[in-house]
Amino acid sequence: MARIDLVDLAHSYGGNDAPQESFALKPVTMTWRQGGAYALLGPSGCGKTTLLNVISGIITPSRGKILFDGVDITPLSTQKRNIAQVFQFPVIYDTMTVGQNLAFPLKNRGVPKADIDRRVAEIGRLLDLEPYLNRKATRLTADAKQKISLGRGLVRNDVAAVLFDEPLTVIDPELKWQLRSKLKALHRELDLTMIYVTHDQTEALTFADTVVVMHDGRVVQSGTPAELFDKPAHTFVGYFIGSPGMNILPAEVRGREAVIDGHVIALNRAYDKLPAGAKIEIGVRPEFVEAVAPGPGLLTAKIERIDDLGRIRFARTRLGDAKLAARAPAGFAGSDGSAGLKFDPSHVHVYADSLLVEGAA
Amino acid sequence: MDKTVNQKAWFLVLPVFLVVAFSAVLPLMTVVNYSMQDTFGNNQFFWNGVGWFKELLDPSTDLGGRFLASLGRNLFFSMVILAIEVPLGIVVALSMPREGWTVAACLIILALPLLIPWNVVGTIWQIFGRPDIGLLGYVLNAIGIDYNYVSNEVDAWVTVIVMDVWHWTSLVALLCYAGLKSIPDAYYQAAQIDGASRWAVFKAIQLPKMNRVLLIAVLLRFMDSFMIYTEPFVVTGGGPGNSTTFVSIELVKIALGQFDLGKAAALSLVYNLIILIVCWVFYTVMTNAGVERKVQASSEPAAEPKPSAALKPVPALKPKEGVA
Numbered sequence: 259m260a261r262i263d264l265v266d267l268a269h270s271y272g273g274n275d276a277p278q279e280s281f282a283l284k285p286v287t288m289t290w291r292q293g294g295a296y297a298l299l300g301p302s303g304c305g306k307t308t309l310l311n312v313i314s315g316i317i318t319p320s321r322g323k324i325l326f327d328g329v330d331i332t333p334l335s336t337q338k339r340n341i342a343q344v345f346q347f348p349v350i351y352d353t354m355t356v357g358q359n360l361a362f363p364l365k366n367r368g369v370p371k372a373d374i375d376r377r378v379a380e381i382g383r384l385l386d387l388e389p390y391l392n393r394k395a396t397r398l399t400a401d402a403k404q405k406i407s408l409g410r411g412l413v414r415n416d417v418a419a420v421l422f423d424e425p426l427t428v429i430d431p432e433l434k435w436q437l438r439s440k441l442k443a444l445h446r447e448l449d450l451t452m453i454y455v456t457h458d459q460t461e462a463l464t465f466a467d468t469v470v471v472m473h474d475g476r477v478v479q480s481g482t483p484a485e486l487f488d489k490p491a492h493t494f495v496g497y498f499i500g501s502p503g504m505n506i507l508p509a510e511v512r513g514r515e516a517v518i519d520g521h522v523i524a525l526n527r528a529y530d531k532l533p534a535g536a537k538i539e540i541g542v543r544p545e546f547v548e549a550v551a552p553g554p555g556l557l558t559a560k561i562e563r564i565d566d567l568g569r570i571r572f573a574r575t576r577l578g579d580a581k582l583a584a585r586a587p588a589g590f591a592g593s594d595g596s597a598g599l600k601f602d603p604s605h606v607h608v609y610a611d612s613l614l615v616e617g618a619a
Numbered sequence: 620m621d622k623t624v625n626q627k628a629w630f631l632v633l634p635v636f637l638v639v640a641f642s643a644v645l646p647l648m649t650v651v652n653y654s655m656q657d658t659f660g661n662n663q664f665f666w667n668g669v670g671w672f673k674e675l676l677d678p679s680t681d682l683g684g685r686f687l688a689s690l691g692r693n694l695f696f697s698m699v700i701l702a703i704e705v706p707l708g709i710v711v712a713l714s715m716p717r718e719g720w721t722v723a724a725c726l727i728i729l730a731l732p733l734l735i736p737w738n739v740v741g742t743i744w745q746i747f748g749r750p751d752i753g754l755l756g757y758v759l760n761a762i763g764i765d766y767n768y769v770s771n772e773v774d775a776w777v778t779v780i781v782m783d784v785w786h787w788t789s790l791v792a793l794l795c796y797a798g799l800k801s802i803p804d805a806y807y808q809a810a811q812i813d814g815a816s817r818w819a820v821f822k823a824i825q826l827p828k829m830n831r832v833l834l835i836a837v838l839l840r841f842m843d844s845f846m847i848y849t850e851p852f853v854v855t856g857g858g859p860g861n862s863t864t865f866v867s868i869e870l871v872k873i874a875l876g877q878f879d880l881g882k883a884a885a886l887s888l889v890y891n892l893i894i895l896i897v898c899w900v901f902y903t904v905m906t907n908a909g910v911e912r913k914v915q916a917s918s919e920p921a922a923e924p925k926p927s928a929a930l931k932p933v934p935a936l937k938p939k940e941g942v943a
Contacts, residue, residue, distance in 0.1 A: 349809035
């Protein structure tokens with residue numbers, strides 16, 4: 259168990275001389291605290307698996323350092339790193355029983371037999387694998403196999419962290435939910451640092467207390483699910499998290515006002531020192547835009563359709579070229595094809611070149 | 620189950636039946652026919668019943684003695700080359716590169732011996748091992764090792780075995796390499812994470828994943844080595860004495876040297892049967908090892924196709940008839 263620090267860590271499959279834009283993992287400095295449940299969230303190809311493999315030592319980073327409790331372990335091999343990792347597809351040692359599979363990481367490290375048996379029994383119990391412990395591991399179902407893989411990741415109680423690389427991809431949706439809750443429970447019970455890679459925001463938000471969002475090889479934001487929702491640090495985070503994603507609209511921002519198509523939208527904070535020449539946009543979650551009957555002083559948008567999600571309805575509208583989703587209150591039908599938009603000033607954020615700008619109070 | 624019974628469907632099997640009859644059954648039956656008779660040339664045949672078979676299995680007779688001795692030599696030879704080629708092939712496959720241009724280079728170099736015709740291999744080693752002009756024989760004698768495969772039985776055996784290892788280890792290595800290549804990277808990564816040593820990786824991942832190709836390798840090498848003829852015939856001619864006379868060499872001596880068609884036919888039938896039985900036993904034992912594992916794990920009845928076991932070694936029939 260350890261705190262993990264990444265110091266100016268970067269990796270390029272093309273070597274360090276490649277232009278930085280092509281790096282699979284762009285320089286990142288961050289800290290994973292001991293005992294945390296982290297999710298590494300991002301679309302396919304954003305560098306999350308690369309980051310994970312760098313931490314576990316499968317890939318040697320082309321730049322930077324990794325510290326476990328302040329000790330530089332960058333040059334150490336995976337075996338010496340004291341880290342566990344579970345892969346996307348189940349890995350089973352065919353000739354061994356389920357119990358032997360679980361014992362394998364301990365046996366390789368010369369743990370005394372009594373301790374191994376105790377640990378295997380415990381993990382078997384936690385993962386509901388007890389009835390299978392003496393059976394051969396081949397021919398079990400995919401999710402039982404993946405449970406074994408998970409078990410091998412969790413069986414060592416002295417690891418710095420357990421890394422999960424989209425471990426539930428092969429599992430049925432129903433079981434997926436159960437296993438995720440199980441992992442969450444295991445996290446509480448075993449007090450392990452867990453890093454969970456996924457491209458599924460529900461999975462990330464339900465599992466983790468800190469979600470790290472990656473985009474194009476860069477860590478764009480790390481925070482609690484609430485922070486990611488309320489205050490996305492990057493337009494990508496706003497767009498990627500939440501369903502539907504955040505509305506991003508090009509606007510002119512002056513002081514406490516944003517101007518779209520000549521309409522003024524009030525802002526809660528003052529934005530006087532915006533970088534010159536930057537692309538200025540405002541971002542607001544659909545939950546904080548209300549679609550009402552068009553009226554004076556309201557930005558008017560064309561309604562394309564209204565999505566009824568049961569608990570909530572969203573009006574999909576169009577403002578010139580930009581699309582915008584807005585909450586449609588009960589009783590709003592938008593029958594004339596257009597809607598007035600009421601923005602909640604406290605939830606309208608300003609972005610310069612996609613990065614959040616903190617206004618002055 | 621209500622299945623429509625249509626006896627006319629048998630006609631659809633007829634073409635295959637005819638082809639098999641002409642290519643396998645009829646030639647085999649000629650051999651069976653010969654094995655029951657004796658001939659003194661001039662196409663005159665005399666009925667002998669199971670006489671040849673009795674003689675064949677009785678070591679006190681000339682035929683039986685020669686057959687059983689050569690059979691013993693043959694089995695010993697097969698065991699020795701399997702014991703060398705299989706582990707060696709695995710080691711070679713494990714030490715081959717996984718990527719880059721060296722892969723192609725290794726594959727080509729390994730495949731080269733396989734591309735050389737049997738009698739050329741024999742000729743190469745026959746000359747290579749000669750003490751007067753052969754590089755190997757000359758050098759060995761020059762450094763003080765008294766090596767002469769023409770006069771020394773042990774030297775003859777060593778030469779024949781080394782030659783077979785040189786010729787066929789590549790096959791085992793290539794098969795194993797194919798097996799190794801099919802193991803996903805995730806297995807190696809997981810083993811790294813689990814702190815597995817090189818040996819543990821081999822035992823827990825590589826060997827189990829290779830067992831299918833190893834089964835094929837063992838079967839192929841056993842059948843081939845049990846039927847070996849050309850190479851030892853070219854190198855040692857079965858000598859010195861009878862020390863490297865394998866069953867096929869003995870068979871040719873009887874059939875074409877002495878023109879004892881009856882004895883030769885009986886011998887070739889028994890020879891054939893031994894190969895079939897040994898291959899069948901090999902196959903069942905090695906596939907059953909896998910089946911048991913599966914039955915144990917799933918408790919659902921694992922219906923492994925058995926009939927194919929009987930079909931597999933059939934190719935072994937063909938070359939035998941050619942010899943007889």
